[in-house]
Amino acid sequence: MNYHFQWSPVWKAVPDLLPGMLMTLQLTILSFVLAAIIAFILTWGKRSKTFLIRSICSSWIEVARNTPCLFQIYMAYFGLGALGLSVDSYVAVLGAITFNTAGYLAEVIRGGLDGLDQRQYRAGAALGFNRLQTFRTIILPQLIPLIIPGAGNQLIWSLLNTSLGMVVGLQELTGATYTAQSLTFRSFEFFIVTALAYYVLAKMLLLLMHGAARFYRLQRSH
Structure with missing residues (x-):
């Protein structure tokens, strides 16, 4: 190999x-928070006694989990544009990643709920709680530790999926890296540094998530 590394253009x-890195973080956190809210709704809807609600929520989960996130970004950006509903690249990527992550998180939450004793709902009713109060005071504190590993994986998946924004011209971290390396032709050096940046961001987000979960458990124990 006669390749000579030149790091000065990267620095x-x-x-x-x-x-681009800040945009990547923003997209990751915002899409994950929105997806988590939607995922709880999808989980509830999939257990609904109403056929229409159950069908809509099940369809969302199935489509989100069984089609590529890249395809979902294309549908949000180019597909909606073809229908006359123009959205900018940021909104398209945010919407697609939220859609994708919500489907996966809904299954993570479902798995966590299935791992709990369902008789606790009857116990809550015996204490005079409605289902929402039972979920908030009894089920949720037990559910969070169960879903943290799966939710953590999805958080990292959301982070990595932001790199797909490059295909619709979004200048997140990968898009900004591609633009910068095209001016210097030092692709190897730029993408090594960017890969390390993604690694550091992933570890940082996981630490923050586990720290937040630990803080929640401590608050609930007092």
């Missing part, structure tokens, strides 16, 4: 990559 381009 000079770091100020141009930072906005």
Whole structure:
């Protein structure tokens, strides 16, 4: 191998990559929070006695989990555009990742709920709680530790899926890296640094998530 690494163009381009990194973090956190809210609704809806609600929620989960996130981004950006509903690349990527992550998180939550003793709902009713109160005070504190590993995986999946925004012109971390390396032709160096950046971001997000879960458990124990 006669390849000679040249790192100086990468260090000079770091100020141009930072906005892309911040956009990646923003997309990841916002899409995950929105997806978590929707996932609880989907989980509830999939257990609904109403056929229409159950069908809509089940269809969302099935489509989200069995089609590529890249295809979902294309549908949000190009598909809606063909129907006359133009959205910018940021909104398209945010919507697609939220859609995708919500489907997976709904199954994570379902698995956690299936791992709990369902008789606790009857116990809550015996204490005078309605189903929402039973879920909030009895089920949720037990559910969170069960779903943290799966939810953590989905958080990282959301982070990595943001890189697909490059295909619709979004200047997140991968898009910004591609633009920067195209000016210097030092692709190997740029993408090594970007891969390390994704690794650090993933570890940081996991630590924050586990820290938040630990804080929640401590608050509930007092």
